[in-house]
Amino acid sequence: LNRKVITVDGPSGSGKGTICRLLAQELGWHLLDSGALYRLTAMAARHHGVALDDVESLQVLAAHLDVQFRTDGQDDLKVILEGEEVTRSMRTEEVGADASLVAALGPVRQALLQRQRDFAQAPGLIADGRDMGTVVFPEACLKIYLDASAEERAQRRYNQLISKGLSASLDDILSDIQARDDRDMNRPVSPLKPAPEAVILDTTQLTIEEVLEVVLDQAKHKG
Ligand code: C5P
Helix, strand or coil, X not given: CEEXXXXXXXXXXXXXXXXXXXXXXXXXXXXXXXHHHHHHHHHHHHHCCCXXXXXXXXXHHHHCCCEEEEECCCCCEEEXXXXXXXXXXXXXXXHHHHHHHHCCCHHHHHHHHHHHHCCCCCXXXXXXXXXXXXXXXXXXXXXXXXXXXXXXHHHHHHHHHHHCCCCCCHHHHHHHHHHHHHHHHHCCCCCCCCCCCCEXXXXXXXXXXXXXXXXXXXXXXXX
8 A cells, every 4th residue: 555645536626626735734745636737738738729639639748748836835836837827727617628528538648647646755645636546546545535416516616706706607507517527427537436445525514624624534544
């Protein structure tokens, strides 16, 4: 077992991103946001005029992705793609939907595999994604699967947008989430699913603090 990797998988809006950031802070471990790599591949494709079904070109793009993850002090990670800061622009629903298309392609996933494994450095790694426990880090010491009802996840996303002063439609968000779940769970390569040994946590009724407490408790037991 790799004692130094904790995987956290689950659908979008399950609270993975926040939980992983807090876990990494708490333990002083590195963080892999694997979804970012799929988002960046999709953005690079748009940038270079590569069609999202041109598997060969996408594979080359993914293998040579020119990306830097920078931390400036306590601030959130800055993401630089081909010299341009994309920290915020990579988070749009549009890029997420593009990412889920390119992520369904086996050769693209293969091209990103080693890059993801390279994140497993001392003192340890929190790996956030869809297939962290099943494919990328099968030897992880602890595997968490975070879930929540689609309605709750849509509501969270809606609240996030409204609190930023943006307009949003709850119905549209819910149908986008359901379409993305469907694609991520039913694709033939690396579908979203819990590893058999994963600890499954339904976060629908839980606060971030409660989820963090359960995960840290699990980490202590396995550590
Ligand atoms: O987590 P995030 O929303 O940034 O991921 C964007 C998309 O990338 C997901 O909808 C999923 O299709 C894909 N993805 C994946 N495997 C991962 C992480 C993300 O297929 N490990």
